[in-house]
Amino acid sequence: MSGLSRDDVAHVATLARIHLNDDELDTMAGQLDQIVEWVGQISEVAAADVPPMSHPLPLTNVTRPDEVRECLSAEEALSGAPASEEDRFAVPRILDED
């Protein structure tokens, strides 16, 4: 597995919505390159036919009945909001609809 470049880190930081300044990028790139190289050893461990394990326990079909439970009030819902207006969460302008 090839290493992790400074550009890679910058790109991934954008995906992760974390602004990094140049110094942080430098430090982070160095540390992450080392870590990625170390975790990369894993690529040789498991054969192709080993099934991946996404859950520690083999549970299936856990559901709940379609019955209404009590909701929060708008006041409770908005209690932690950095900004709100008209019982809605106020957020900065959104660049584009997805």
Next chain:
Amino acid sequence: MTKTELCLLSAAQMANGLVAGDFTSVELTQAHLDRIADLNPALNAYLYVDDAGALATAREVDEARAAGQDLPRLAGVPVAVKDIACTVGMPTTAGSKMLEGWMPPYDATIVAKLKSAKMPILGKTNMDEFAMGSSTEHSAFGPTRNPWDLDRIPGGSGGGSSAAVGAYLAPLAIGSDTGGSIRQPAAVTGTVGTKPTYGGVSRYGVIALASSLDQIGPCARSVTDTALLHEVLGGHDEMDSTSLDAPVPAVVEASSTRDLTGMKIGVVKEISGEGFQPGVLARFEEARAKLVELGAEIVEVSCPHFTSAMAAYYLVLPSEASSNLARYDAMRYGLRVGPDGVESPSAEQVMAASRAAGFGDEVKRRIILGTYALSSGYYDAYYGQAQKVRTLIACDFEAAFEQVDVLISPTTPTTAFKLGEKLDDPLAMYLGDLATIPANLAGVPGMSIPVGVAEDNLPVGLQFLAPATQDQRLYAVGAALEAALTEQWGGPMLDQAAHLCLAQPFDKQEAGA
């Protein structure tokens, strides 16, 4: 009884004393609150102390008891909660600036259970930010210090809970264990901690680090006390899809075990030797001999894939964490800051600036690592491969448990290291968790109990591991070994810390009491 004497009791003794009317819950709770006021400035074990709430519960219990009501076993016994669990009426920060001052509008299931068990909640304990770390140095609100030596780390991420219990600032505490965050702090503070079987305790309302690894569990100073709290916390919760729909294992009953005849114990070769501090290995060998004296048969077993556990863990954890922590985006709750010098920033810019300001370096590192591991073109080589290694590790456990009832290893390769010592070397910090991580990857339960001090006079922990849903086995072997060691030492483990930093405040407490 003096206030200090009250604090020095075990949780079981407190519960009995309350029933016997030897003291009230208000007295007991106040004693702890006073001790916290005294010692917490030095330890920074608590991020928030809820005097009023704890005393209100205590008063309620005392009144109910006076009125002759039937009460739960631990009613009136105070408890501390790691700041990772949502609590109505107390801020919940997960040790992060991102959530500084955040007041959840709901209780975690385990908090609701503590409340219905009528246990006064003393406050919220310090932790590595979002439980990422092994030293509590990554808390945004300053490190917690080890009661055995204030210059040393109390372990992490649950260093606040272990330090609180170890310094008698609470008889019981809640921890969460994603890769050892209950067991490793227990080991380095000379206390007891259990990571139950994955799904054994509800995760609902506990701030997620890595969903498929996280497990909530009890911290205490003895195996019995740990079992008592485990029983309160455990059981099915319909709010957590990964919660086991099975009765809580009989952990309290198991903790009265004293004889291990017929028990087969395996020593895991891969996590018990190379790179371990000599004093740690020495205590481990003595404990092993003690187990034989108690009637157990010890065999060496090999779990070959455990050597890949660390790498798998540092792919699974950051991957899941990068997604779990995406919600901290400054839109609905938590810190919101605008980027410097940008007029009318977009939501996107505010998110990036807030996450930059709200998260500490370790959190950023892991989010970026996880985002990378999941990103297109890398998934199969990293996350996908790590999930396969989990399967292999689970198979190793399965094979081992066909031969033995429980597995043992030292909990940590070394005793508590100095604050700051590994802060600039994340990889070195990660390697301290090599013995605890396999249990999280496979979902099996584990426990750490103290087995003496090493050459540096710092505590050493021994880890037990059992098959999934067989948590009671940990308590059986843990209790038997604990009893034998206590007898050998002539008193509990923490007495050996009395000459250290705790002594002075003890005296001060006496004088004031």
Next chain:
Amino acid sequence: MSAQTHTADSVLSIDDTLAKFDPVMGLEVHVELNTNTKMFCGCATEFGADPNTQVCPICLGLPGALPVVNAMGVESAIRIGLALNCEIASWCRFARKNYFYPDMPKNFQTSQYDEPIAFEGYLDVDLDDGTTYRVEIERAHMEEDTGKSLHVGGSTGRIQGADYSLVDYNRAGIPLIEIVTKPLTGAGERAPEIARAYVSVLRDLLKALGVSDVRMEQGSMRCDANVSLRPKAGDGATSAEQLAVPLGTRTETKNVNSLRSVERAVRYEMTRHAAVLDAGGSITQETRHWHEDTGVTTAGRPKSDADDYRYFPEPDLVPAAPDAAWVEELRATLPEPPAERRKRLQADWGYSDLEMRDVINAGAIEAIEETIAAGASASAARKWWGGEIARRANKADVAITEMGVTPADIAELDGLVRDGRLNDAMARQVMEGVLNGEGSPTAVADARGLELVQDDGALEAAVDKVIAANTDMADKVRGGKVQAAGALIGQVMKEMKGQADAAKARELILARLLPS
């Protein structure tokens, strides 16, 4: 951006487009299920509730909250899959689709990725020309809806140029089924019609299943249309040769929210692509926004590296493994497929193809069925629902069932006509009253004093009076010009203030004037 500022892109005529290019479509339909609660929490799903009153820690993505799957969501997903002739997965997982967006509380959508609950199906669509086009279904999977943003400031309340937005998370977490077609090839000139017909048939099917309100105007059914063009293989090329031509670059037009718009948007994108390609340009892979008012699309976000959704299995949910026996039980609950049902009803009711199409377009099938069940004749039911009520509903832009008239009302009114109490003109007046909320047909008739005069004496007197007053008309009838009786009947009805049976009046007039 306001409507006026949309610079219309140049487009080729549809004929030129089709002469040079072969269209390929892919349709993604998101359907909100009508479950009582959200997909992963117990919050109610009522449409139009006050903002942020149907939210909880789970659908707000609060720290620590965990999802639990709504059993009805899975059941509906399976029934939809079965109705679309899909295979149902015996084991599948949810996955997290990671991207940041303010109306998505967790900044990941809990969805399904490579393991959808239903896959490999089809839906047959009847077209106006009598042919049937088979739409191949790639998958139908479960996911959750996002919140809704209100854009504040700027000039128009649209997203572009807004100062900030206000978010309501009531919709966040409502169960969605995303139904994705395979690339639809070989549609040619019928492509826009097929797009519309598919969505229409799908809507009817989902309605018949009872799993969704399928209100496109309320957003409970939304369509994204992918369109691409590839060059024609040349005159006389076989369809296999055409299929071998590589696909062109596609655009995805988002949230096209009416049947008519689906057709228009597909046609617009085809002709826009054609103009670009014809001029030697190339299509940018991007999302497009549809503007109902101007009938054009505008560029949205380009597809880019940022569309790296980092899917991975949702660790907070366990796999769904629907039991085969249960799936068969659900299969047994499927309603008659809408197309077959319509054929059966048309035969039962004796409607012509044209009449049936009008009734379908008016969305009146169920209402007519209930009206007939309540005792009305098939023709009366069609006349009322497909006529006056449909006209008014269309004008008011609401469903015919929301006009305040029930099937029982119509049956009652038809009964009054058949009993001879009302004539057609009076029945229309009664309907007017019912639509105005004046009460049941009988109550309206009573209140307005509408009733055919049954007293033959009064009618005979009126006939005599009219014949006497219109001797020239009467003579014409006597002379054999029977159609002249119409004018006399009109006079009689006037004399009777409308409250007479016109047929009876005609009968009497003819009896007086013609030798028996």
